[in-house]
Amino acid sequence: MLAAMPPSPSKPRNGGDPHIQDRAGDPVRTRARDRGDACPGALRLHRADDGGLARLRLPTGSLTPAQVEALADAADLLGDGHLGVTSRGNLDLRGLDEGCGGALAERLSAAGLLPSPAHERVRNTVVSPLAGVDGRGHGHAPAWARELDALLCAEAWATALSGRFLFALDDGRGDVAGLGGDVTLLAEPGGRALVRSGGHTWRGAAPDAPRAAMALAEAFLAVAGARDSGAWRVADLAATGTAPAAGATETGRGRDAAAGPGADRTTGPADALRDLGEAADACLHRAAVPAERTAPEPFPRSGPPDPGVVAGGRALSVTARLGRVSSSQFRALLPAGEVRVTPWRGFVVTGLPDRAAAAARLAALAEAGFLTRPDSPWLRVGACTGRPGCAKSLADVRADVRPPEPERYGGLPVHWSGCERRCGHPQGAWVDVLATGDGTYDITVRDNSAQR
Template sequence: MLAAMPPTPASSPNKGESLIRDRGDACPGALRLHRADDGLLARLRLPGGLLTARQVEVLGVAAEGLADGNLSITSRGNVELRGLGDACGGELSALLADAGLLPSERHERVRNVVASPLAGTDGIGHADVQLWARDLDGLLCAEDWTPRLSGRFLFALDDGRGDVAGLGGDVTLIAESGGTAVVGVRSVSFRIAGADAPRAALAAAKAFLAAASAAGNGAWRVAELPAGQTVDLGGALEEAGVGAVRLGAGGGGSGGPAVPGGPAVSGGLVASGGSAVSGGAGGPAVSGGLVASGGAVACDGSAVPGDLVASGGSAVPGGSAVSGGAGGPAVSGGLVASDGSVAPGDLVASGGSAVSGGSAASGGSVAFGGSGDRAAPGGSGGGSSDGGAVAGWSGRPGTASPGGPPPGVIGRAVSVYAPLGRVTVAQWRALLPLPTDELRVTPWRGLVIPGFGDEGAARERLTALDRAGLLADPDSPWLGVGACTGRPGCAKSLADVRADAAPGHGSLPVHWSGCERRCGHPHGDWVDVLATGDGTYEVTLHTGGSTIPVTGDTLTETVTTARTTTKPTATR
């Protein structure tokens, strides 16, 4: 019988010392295959998660004829094929190249680009960053120096709604209203013309390589640079001929750029439309009619009328303040309280969430849609159908927080999720046909089909995908549940975690891991269920940069406690 056990106290050997990399990364690709216990593994980079109908067909053929009949979706919106035979490499590469999935063999592992999956589909956001992703991909493949980037180096392209800005990109682009954008590396940010965004991202990557070379520690990612090692983003932009204005330093981090006085990231979330975020994750920020509370960030200057002040998790219009904790009252006049209740009118984020386009979120995620509907605590929220939200969204989470669109019909797009991040060939083919020859694979192991002619056609497809076994219901108990490969596919795994993973509702994503590498775990706050090798699991809550052990009488009870409590107290 599976059981929970008290976690072993974490140790941090060499804490404070710089990480030293004495080799290149071993990340698999479409050509560099990884040998696992279940055969060879190929990882195919999909910049922005974009696939055409032809490419969807080809991947289905490859999965059925060369692999184990499944396609796995990664936390960067890429696709993996497992169970490949020893002699399949040439046939696989030929299939992929013929479908346009291998534009450059030298560059195939550095095409790591995530982009807002609903960009350009729902009227929220300030730019179609999927177009930026295509342009950036072309730039990456055109340069001789870019193959020096690690296969783990990540570009995050956010359209201003705050979804992918919190995914830990090494280079982050955030679209603004008015045709401008912000490019950021660590806490350094510059405002640029939106048209220059792809070139600016490329310049930022070049600046990182220069910094990594100067540091001499073999860093694969920006976060691995030694303390004090700067990335000369300004110099790189100037060298690339990109006009830029430096923005003030602030409390950003690995989640993206911090930009007081303009678009910003605080705690991995985005403010745009002239708002400001100051201080750390717990401090209030007010500017230009926007309010941030408890580390949350409001996006879009139209979201909140008037000047607002946040204090301790509550917000009111008119420049006054309400003190109190996270459980503060709902405030009328177009606000949402941190408990998730919503007043009519435009809405404000509270409790570590991001808001875009007048929608509301509470508890660490983004709400999609118009005003007047209840926010989704800890998940993607609802709104009116004409605002692009899922009608009847019940407030349960998506597969990661913040950011992923909820399952359902969103405007004229359909959003579904892969159970435990994996789909069969039959489920994959059920995604076809594509109304606009485009499928978007998301970093939350979801799939978005944009461009349906009307809501009826979209709902018909959603029903078909539900019948195929994809997660199309916002009430599914499998939403928010993820797992690594586990046994028998991975030699390092101590358990068959995919068989052990249990469904259940909760405000935080949960990830089941077979070993301490925790492959594919979510970003932000999440629940860690780690196999110990003796039939038991350790359960730990990762929140706000802290790790909190959680125990209980049964494993199911322990995981439920961790997922539904912000900061649970460990029990004996």
């Protein structure tokens, strides 16, 4: 029988980062993180003010009709009757009673959503949601996702990855390549693929891409362990001050890579990323993955699928307002060939017979409360949970949120937050609407493009 893990611990006030004074009295961070990753999972529930929170990873980005029904039932019987869609295309269940973790795990396992309980938090993958549906791209991403998930679940060392380490699998159109993946795969014409991590890029055969992604993840663990950085993600490697490298990490094969390039150096942030590239070369070689280094070049970029009929009527795309749907809305996505969950808090419904049928279904989903038009101002708006679900929030954000005027802020996405953690904020440039605690909000434009 599957058992739920203990709830994740609360976060220290300083975020878990040690503060060490240098000779000038300024703080120097010698570790990126000083605690384990507390990201919730399907088995490790997070305590929130409105009950337990479970987060289900969907490594292929898709659900069968039976899985949609199973999740809607779980929301009704165990949670608050709603499902949340995250910016990574994961699904949240909230309002879970204490002690229901085992029952939830049994339901998810029976639905085929927990192939390896030990790996359930590390199956973080975003996939081009229209791959293989609309005739664009190069068609490899769905197959990559299935193979990568099988490879992850087969390796004990992969459980050392944090619950935030992200794989982005792009079919070549450039929709998920810009979402800040720690390892990004991009399909190219002619059966080729680019593999990127930490500013380093390799080119190889498309069928080898999932094994290449595993090699780069292994290299990350090796370098993070050798430097004793506590890093959860690749960006963390460059977030610390100069510190002596420690011994090799105890993550299975990953320790061998750590014992190679950079293991005995006293290094700084730039050197950590250099070491990542060298360790990745070693891991690729050991895994017998033919891949050649290539100069970094900008990935193609495209936006999310617009709401509406897509793929000539064979599919449709809708978005959940503020990333949350009721169980009845979730069931309204059926019937379908499959339901794909997007990292833009939306859904792609496949398996429709023709454009007329797709248009009729789209109208029904609009009536159910989904965003179905590309000109909806709500498409630009996101929000954290806010009160009453989050104790740290200074406001009932979702009650306060309003869509911006169409031309305001130059079309940038707008994210409303109840506290300075700004949970779920977008990548790149965005408008930050932050609660102050006195009934007002501060509005600024932020740009975290350098973190991508």
